[in-house]
Amino acid sequence: MTVALLFILLDAVGTFVFGLSGAMVAMRRRFDIFGILVLAVATGVAGGMVRDLLLGSTPPDALRTVWPLxxxxxxxxxxxxxxxxxxxxxxxxxxxxxxxxxxxxxxxxRKALLYGLDAPGAVLLGVISAVGGGVLRDIMATEVPRVLHEDIYALAALAGAAAYAGCLWFGVQDSIAAVGAVIFAVGLRLASVRFGWHLPHPPK
Incomplete structure (x- = not known):
């Protein structure tokens, strides 16, 4: 499998699972079928659209073809x-x-690196891509965005993006770096929920 095909598949899977999460929230809020589809689409494509707009890749990928929607x-x-x-x-x-x-x-x-950004900016854009859909979903469902109150959330995205950039810097093959970094980010997020890890909070 080529690296390009791997990332096409990753984008498709990411869009689908984010769409599922948005639709699940909509169902719990008792939205109708239209509202469910709106929240699924918003969650699935918002992060990627923000990423593309910040990179100057216009129109965004979600509007270039029918597949993301x-x-x-x-x-x-x-x-x-x-x-x-x-x-x-x-x-x-x-x-x-x-x-x-x-x-x-x-x-x-990865897309930010391909557009010539240095690693710190690319990692930041990776975080924005990761949390954008969830933030829009939570706002549309009148919930406090998870990124603001679930501690190891944006941090997990930051860790995954940084791990990917770091692996490339050390010469790790792109596809191996990508799969490893995704597993690392997902595992960190799930472990933080399972074991109750959190960042320091201010005293009451």
């Missing part, structure tokens, strides 16, 4: 018809969010 919409339809199956997962929104977070952190970082 179609994949996110398919995720919304799947949740509408198969929500009971998805809910068999332990905390499905958190799990899906973690997967999308790791994928988009690495994909966003």
């Amino acid at each position: 179609a994949i996110a919409s398919l995720a919304g339809v799947c949740v509408f018809f198969f929500k009971p199956l998805i809910e068999r997962l332990n905390r499905p929104v958190m799990l899906l969010d973690a997967i999308g977070l790791g994928i988009f952190a690495v994909a966003g970082c």
Whole structure:
């Protein structure tokens, strides 16, 4: 598998799982089918659109072809018809969010590097790509964005993007670096929830 194909697949999977997480939130808020699709699409493509606009890659990839919107919409339809199956997962929104977070952190970082950004800027753009969809989803569902109150969230995206950039700097093969960094980011996010890791909070 070529690196380009790997990242096409990662983008598709990230869009789909973020779409699932957005649709799950919409279902819990008792949105109708249109609202479910809107939240699925917004969650699935928002991070990538922000990334592309900041890079000057216009129109964004989500508007160049039908596939990102179609994949996110398919995720919304799947949740509408198969929500009971998805809910068999332990905390499905958190799990899906973690997967999308790791994928988009690495994909966003890679695209920024390809556009000539230095590693610090590319890592930052990877974080923005990863959290953008979740932030918009939570705002549209009138919830406090997870990035503001779930400690190891943006930090997990930062760690994944930095791990990817660091692996490339040390000469690790691109595809191996990408897969490893995604697994690292997802694992860190899931472990933080499982073990209750958090950053220091100010005293009351």
